[in-house]
Amino acid sequence: MNDKASLSAHNVSRVYDGTAVVSGVSLDLPPGVITALLGGSGAGKSTLLRLMAGLEPVDSGEIRLGDRVLSSPGHTLAPEKRHIGLIFQDFALFPHLTALQNIGFGLADMPREEARAIGTQWLSRLGLGARSGAYPHELSGGEQQRVAIARALAPKPAAILMDEPFSGLDPSLRGSVREEALAAIRDAGIPALLVTHDPAEALDSADHIAIMRSGHILQQGPARDIYLKPQGADIAAALGAVNIMAAADMPPGLLTPAPPAGSTLVVRPEGILLDASAPVKARVVSSRLTGPMSRLVLDAGPMRMVALVPRFDAPAAGAEIGIRFDPALAFIFASGAS
Numbered sequence: 001m002n003d004k005a006s007l008s009a010h011n012v013s014r015v016y017d018g019t020a021v022v023s024g025v026s027l028d029l030p031p032g033v034i035t036a037l038l039g040g041s042g043a044g045k046s047t048l049l050r051l052m053a054g055l056e057p058v059d060s061g062e063i064r065l066g067d068r069v070l071s072s073p074g075h076t077l078a079p080e081k082r083h084i085g086l087i088f089q090d091f092a093l094f095p096h097l098t099a100l101q102n103i104g105f106g107l108a109d110m111p112r113e114e115a116r117a118i119g120t121q122w123l124s125r126l127g128l129g130a131r132s133g134a135y136p137h138e139l140s141g142g143e144q145q146r147v148a149i150a151r152a153l154a155p156k157p158a159a160i161l162m163d164e165p166f167s168g169l170d171p172s173l174r175g176s177v178r179e180e181a182l183a184a185i186r187d188a189g190i191p192a193l194l195v196t197h198d199p200a201e202a203l204d205s206a207d208h209i210a211i212m213r214s215g216h217i218l219q220q221g222p223a224r225d226i227y228l229k230p231q232g233a234d235i236a237a238a239l240g241a242v243n244i245m246a247a248a249d250m251p252p253g254l255l256t257p258a259p260p261a262g263s264t265l266v267v268r269p270e271g272i273l274l275d276a277s278a279p280v281k282a283r284v285v286s287s288r289l290t291g292p293m294s295r296l297v298l299d300a301g302p303m304r305m306v307a308l309v310p311r312f313d314a315p316a317a318g319a320e321i322g323i324r325f326d327p328a329l330a331f332i333f334a335s336g337a338s
């Protein structure tokens with residue numbers, strides 16, 4: 001089998017009780033690319049992952065690995081025959097097997113010694129060299145998820161599908177486990193799907209992002225394009241809180257050139273720039289340092305906006321400041337576009 005082929009969905013749908021929860025979705029997962037599938041609760045993300053994994057049949061369309069059809073209506077290649085690694089939020093380790101035996105489970109076709117050696121290599125790669133004999137209940141959540149990652153990658157799968165794999169981890173562990181897991185996945189050079197509801201995780205982790213809502217993919221492509229060239233206000237908002245305003249309400253001078261009358265403007269909080277010489281003045285309603293950035297709530301005429309500025313000494317509440325919009329982070333949509 002070609003283990004460096006794209007895993008792809010072609011116009012797939014899945015219907016429950018007469019409702020399509022995945023509706024005509026096409027998604028290409030190229031090898032060596034981590035794709036985040038981002039959307040709110042009930043968007044259909046897990047269902048799409050399950051269709052790609054073969055855990056559920058498609059009602060229409062096809063799932064393919066390269067040009068090989070894995071699923072089509074009436075035909076679902078069994079998950080264990082797809083050579084696709086799966087990682088879920090709940091780790092799903094076998095409780096009666098040690099860490100090493102859990103990894104060895106996917107290597108059952110190999111001579112025992114070879115499987116042991118590969119399992120041991122994976123454990124040490126993920127910082128668990130000393131825990132090979134531990135049972136899942138003796139491991140922390142972060143350690144269990146590392147074992148699950150090793151178990152999924154050890155058999156050299158053709159692709160890997162992850163459903164909120166880091167959400168169950170303590171925030172202090174999440175970053176490091178995610179980094180190690182994604183580095184191992186990148187090294188494997190296979191298609192990878194990361195289902196998440198967290199825009200920060202998608203932006204931190206993924207090369208490509210697909211935004212899903214109500215069973216549809218609204219936009220997909222390189223993460224940078226989705227962030228900087230959203231095709232609608234709702235897509236812009238899916239990657240983090242934004243300011244949305246009618247062009248008609250906007251004081252002139254905030255953006256050059258001015259947006260057309262009747263359009264809607266969406267501005268990312270970090271797209272509001274403080275500029276003493278700007279003609280538009282705003283009053284700072286509140287100012288709070290939130291880590292690397294300060295969050296300002298601003299009143300500019302009839303408009304209230306939220307700005308994120310990279311300053312620990314940002315203006316205090318009550319200050320009058322000049323503001324303008326960064327054109328790269330201010331998006332104009334024709335009226336009626338969502």
Ligand SMILES: Nc1ncnc2c1ncn2[C@@H]1O[C@H](COP(=O)(O)OP(=O)(O)OP(=O)(O)O)[C@@H](O)[C@H]1O
Nearest residue numbers: 016017021039040041042043044045046047048197
């Ligand atoms: N087996 C099922 N039978 C009927 N409806 C289902 C089934 N599985 C999922 N659904 C429904 O399909 C819709 C999409 O669910 P899905 O789990 O794919 O969404 P999701 O985007 O992964 O959401 P979450 O982030 O909350 O897990 C939901 O409305 C859900 O209730």
